[in-house]
Every structure is written in structure tokens, then in C-alpha cells.
Amino acid sequence: MTPTPEPTPRRTFWIDDRVVDERDAVLPVLDHGLLYGDGLFEGIRICERRVFRLGDHLKRLSVGAKAIGLHLPWGLDGISKAVLETARVHDRDDAYVRLLVTRGVGALGVDPSGCVEPRLVCIVADIQMYPAEKRARGLALVTSSLRRPAAGVLDPAVKSLNYMNSVLAKREARARGADEALLLNAQGQIAEASGANVFAVQGDEVVTPPATDGALPGITRRSVLELAAQLGYRPCERTLGRVDLWGADEVFLTGSGARIVPIATLDGERVGTQVRDRPGPVTQALLDAYPAHAREHGTPF
DSSP states (O other): OOOOOOOOOOEEEEETTEEEOGGGOOOOTTBHHHHHOOEEEEEEEEETTEEETHHHHHHHHHHHHHHHTOOOTTHHHHHHHHHHHHHHHHOOSSEEEEEEEEOOBOOSSSOGGGOOSOEEEEEEEOOOOSOHHHHHHOEEEEEEEEEOOOTTTSOTTSOBSOOHHHHHHHHHHHHTTOSEEEEEOTTSOEEEESSSEEEEEETTEEEEOOGGGTOOOOHHHHHHHHHHHHTTOEEEEOOOOHHHHHTOSEEEEEETTTEEEEEEEETTEEOOSSOTTSOOHHHHHHHHHHHHHHHHTEEEO
16 A cells, blocks of 8 residues: 655745745845854744744844844834734644844855845744654753853854754764754853753752853743743753753753653663653643643734
């Protein structure tokens, strides 16, 4: 019997003030976003036809724009309208939004002063980052040989288009047969995963590294800290090392794309004390509470 092919993921593109066909979703080769990674992005999740914490994402984008001196001529209201319009056209209950702002076309040189017209791009796409069985069983995490740059090099709070550090860490993890990479900072403490925040459950505490250790202050990270408090756990930000993960009751990752995903192993060693092939009780409680939280904090389209 011939297997039924997987449906082709749908993608919807908004560029130059309108939704366009994929073939027309192009940028000039002299755009500084392409030449130098000069720009910003936000990854946002759609849940039950609501854009999750859109205002928080746009606020972070605005702060990042100030940090790199990038003007947003559309204003946050204009950017919000672009996201919601693209989501409406995409017409899915659950999807992923990739919002990009580049500095625009400029000369072949790192000086951005000649870039006078920033460009806004919004992509809404179907997404499934990990199969259901892997989300239940837990991911394999390995420590990357790369280190997270210090804030004095490139502040991790700025979601710039230059994600080479994370790209190479993810590539290394895949080459080693793992699902995700753990990035340490220059002091050897945990910063985050290649594209997600790291959490450890220690007793009734739900702990994640502070932004000062190199972690992106993720939007889903914030939601999990809020949910943990509502569920009667103690949310906490403090420095973590790899030993803390091996000694934790549970370990999980959070991100806009993946949401909440349990970790089963770190560098080949089991982590957590929960029953195998199922999330731990705290992770499961957060997973169960997350959909209602997403509805409460979502912007309908």
C-alpha cells in the first residue's frame, strides 16, 4: 500500500506593504540584512487563531531597534496590522510567525548610514518542530563546544538576524546525533539552548538562568515563570551549571516555536527522576495550563 504523502506546509508572505506570492517574496541582494545580518526578528506563535503575546513581541522588537539604531517607520501599530493581516490570509488555527526587519539596501560596506529605507517582512507558516513521540519521550541535549557571546560582544537580548552562533551550535548537535545544543557562557555556566530557554525543576522550584548569564529573555520563558507561580510552584532565576541539570527532577526547554519540550538526556546521561517516555509532573502541569494561558494572552485575527 502506497503511504499517504505528508501535506506540504503552507507559507504566507507579507512584504512591501502587502501579501505576495512566494515567488515574489524576495529581497535585493544589497540589503544589509543579507549582507551583514543587519536587522532584527521575532518568532511568534499562533494558537487557536490568536497571535500569542503580540504586544510583548513588538515591545521587544522596539527595544532591539533602539539598541542597534534601526528606525521603524511603520510604528508598532503598523507592524501589528501586518502580522494580523498575514495571519488572516494564512487562515490556520495554529501556526508560526517570523517577523523580520532589515536595515535595507546600502553600499557594500559595513557602514549602515547609507541604508535609508528599512524593510519589513512577515512570514506565517505551518510548523511542527518535534513529532509527538519525541515531545513525550524528551529530547537529547548535548553541550556545544561553542560559547554564547558576552553582552559586551553582542547583547543576547537583541534578536539580531545574525544567528550564526546558534546555527553552528545546532549543526554540531545534529552531527552528534542529538536534538538540541546547550550553550554555556564564557564562565562555563548555562546560557540557553541554540534556540530556546532552559529550565530545571528542583523540588518546588522552577529555575531558569538569568538574562545576565547570556539567556534571551524569551516571551514563552516569561509565560512559564508566570504559570509556575499560578500553579503553586516557586519560579526562580539563578545561575545554573550542567551539574544542576543532571541533578534536577525535570529539565525542559521553552520557545515560541517549540513551546514547552522536556529533556531526556544531557551529553548521553539521563536527566530527571520522572518515568521514562513521558513528561515529568511539573512539566506536564505547565503543558496542561499553557493553552488557556495562550488564549488569555492572544490577539485574535
